[in-house]
Amino acid sequence: MSQYVGRLGRRSPAAPSRLRLHRRPRRVAMLSVHTSPLHQPGTGDAGGMNVYIVELAQRLAAINIEVEIFTRATSGDLPPTVQLAPGVLVRHVDAGPYEGLAKEDLPAQLCAFTHGVMQAWAGHRPGHYDLVHSHYWLSGHVGWLAAQRWGVPLVHAMHTMAKVKNANLADGDTPEPAARVIGETQIVAAADRLIANTAEEADELVRHYAADLAKVAVVHPGVNLDRFRPFPQGMFPGDPGALGPGDAQAARSAARARLGLPQDALIPLFAGRIQPLKAPDVLLRAVAVLLDTRPELRPNIVVPVVGGPSGSGLAKPEGLQKLAARLGIADVVRFRPPVGQEQLADWFRAASVLVMPSYSESFGLVAIEAQAAGTPVLAAAVGGLPVAVRDGVTGFLVQGHHPGAYARVLGRFADEPSLSGRMGAAAARHAQSFGWDTAAAATADVYTAATQSHRRRVRSQHG
Numbered sequence: 001m002s003q004y005v006g007r008l009g010r011r012s013p014a015a016p017s018r019l020r021l022h023r024r025p026r027r028v029a030m031l032s033v034h035t036s037p038l039h040q041p042g043t044g045d046a047g048g049m050n051v052y053i054v055e056l057a058q059r060l061a062a063i064n065i066e067v068e069i070f071t072r073a074t075s076g077d078l079p080p081t082v083q084l085a086p087g088v089l090v091r092h093v094d095a096g097p098y099e100g101l102a103k104e105d106l107p108a109q110l111c112a113f114t115h116g117v118m119q120a121w122a123g124h125r126p127g128h129y130d131l132v133h134s135h136y137w138l139s140g141h142v143g144w145l146a147a148q149r150w151g152v153p154l155v156h157a158m159h160t161m162a163k164v165k166n167a168n169l170a171d172g173d174t175p176e177p178a179a180r181v182i183g184e185t186q187i188v189a190a191a192d193r194l195i196a197n198t199a200e201e202a203d204e205l206v207r208h209y210a211a212d213l214a215k216v217a218v219v220h221p222g223v224n225l226d227r228f229r230p231f232p233q234g235m236f237p238g239d240p241g242a243l244g245p246g247d248a249q250a251a252r253s254a255a256r257a258r259l260g261l262p263q264d265a266l267i268p269l270f271a272g273r274i275q276p277l278k279a280p281d282v283l284l285r286a287v288a289v290l291l292d293t294r295p296e297l298r299p300n301i302v303v304p305v306v307g308g309p310s311g312s313g314l315a316k317p318e319g320l321q322k323l324a325a326r327l328g329i330a331d332v333v334r335f336r337p338p339v340g341q342e343q344l345a346d347w348f349r350a351a352s353v354l355v356m357p358s359y360s361e362s363f364g365l366v367a368i369e370a371q372a373a374g375t376p377v378l379a380a381a382v383g384g385l386p387v388a389v390r391d392g393v394t395g396f397l398v399q400g401h402h403p404g405a406y407a408r409v410l411g412r413f414a415d416e417p418s419l420s421g422r423m424g425a426a427a428a429r430h431a432q433s434f435g436w437d438t439a440a441a442a443t444a445d446v447y448t449a450a451t452q453s454h455r456r457r458v459r460s461q462h463g
Contacts, residue, residue, distance in 0.1 A: 023451055049159050052135075131447055132146050173277060188210070198362075202216045232346075244425055245418065255350035282401050305320065376426075390430055
């Protein structure tokens with residue numbers, strides 16, 4: 001995975017299986033305070049992290065690591081527990097009012113959430129949980145307390161970092177508060193292991209938060225290769241990694257027919273949460289620049305925006321529609337609400353290119369999903385996107401957020417209709433190395449290393 005993983009003291013392949021099983025946790029308490037794995041990605045605070053938690057938990061269960069996911073109840077109708085999959089249980093914790101709480105209001109509810117987690121633990125025999133894996137800084141604070149109380153290791157995944165986001169703010173976006181920076185610094189110091197999506201994120205943990213490099217492991221997120229593939233399952237018997245340009249074009253044509261989209265159109269797609277951080281406005285401005293310079297393209301371009309308002313975007317939920325009208329491109333933009341994973345895969349297949357002009361991305365899971373579906377990606381060269389996208393091979397990376405730079409690349413896709421098929425075939429091959437099974441196995445190794453170091457630390461304290 002990375003140079004950082006080697007610092008975890010990973011087992012050699014010849015290590016006895018009995019030793020591996022002894023050191024691997026049997027049951028993990030996974031914490032996701034602010035967003036439920038059961039929520040629809042693409043709106044509110046639900047996004048790539050939701051997909052990450054669901055897919056990782058299922059793959060961990062498949063290798064005999066049970067996962068119980070604690071999340072905040074957002075409705076009084078929710079059952080206390082939901083069996084998400086064999087070996088994966090979601091626990092709904094009452095903490096604050098069910099509805100109307102923004103993510104920024106949740107720090108005040110962490111005591112109540114921690115109480116709910118402790119209540120669930122108190123109903124079990126000692127040693128029920130072998131490890132805590134927290135996601136995002138809010139969960140990290142609960143995980144810190146729970147791990148200390150239970151005497152087990154804490155593994156934490158940041159997903160995003162306040163200092164990194166504040167250094168890359170979109171115009172008009174709200175900076176992350178100082179309380180979050182302090183909270184993240186405390187979690188970095190407390191965790192037995194920190195999981196970073198990329199080597200760059202690992203560097204940022206060390207540079208911005210003084211993380212101990214020996215505690216940082218790089219594990220690339222995965223993609224559901226059964227769901228995100230150029231053709232829906234059963235429609236193409238071959239290996240997606242062996243897809244040719246003609247196959248990619250045929251997959252695109254079939255998806256457009258299913259979605260009622262024009263066969264020969266240039267279709268640059270935005271899919272995700274609508275907020276300044278994700279910069280969907282850059283795509284709209286780029287399309288406006290393109291059509292200003294090349295008005296003959298207007299009859300042959302469709303710009304789908306699939307997603308819902310989120311974060312600071314909630315303050316102006318109609319802002320993007322109004323921008324399209326001001327730019328004079330409302331006739332070519334199609335706004336669609338968030339969709340389920342199966343239909344999202346079809347939107348990826350149908351697109352000429354997925355456009356991700358984000359100001360910050362810890363990894364950019366959507367970029368890998370689109371590529372697995374056989375679609376190239378046009379993205380900002382930020383965060384993990386240079387890892388997710390092979391510039392010039394599976395898509396294009398743009399420095400900065402100037403609409404003209406994105407318009408030039410869109411013009412290339414308009415001028416070279418075969419470019420989507422050629423790059424899409426390469427993208428499908430590239431994505432094959434990002435399966436969730438690989439990510440789960442690497443995460444299990446991190447758990448093992450965290451358990452070992454935790455035991456050494458406990459022995460030294462009592463020694």
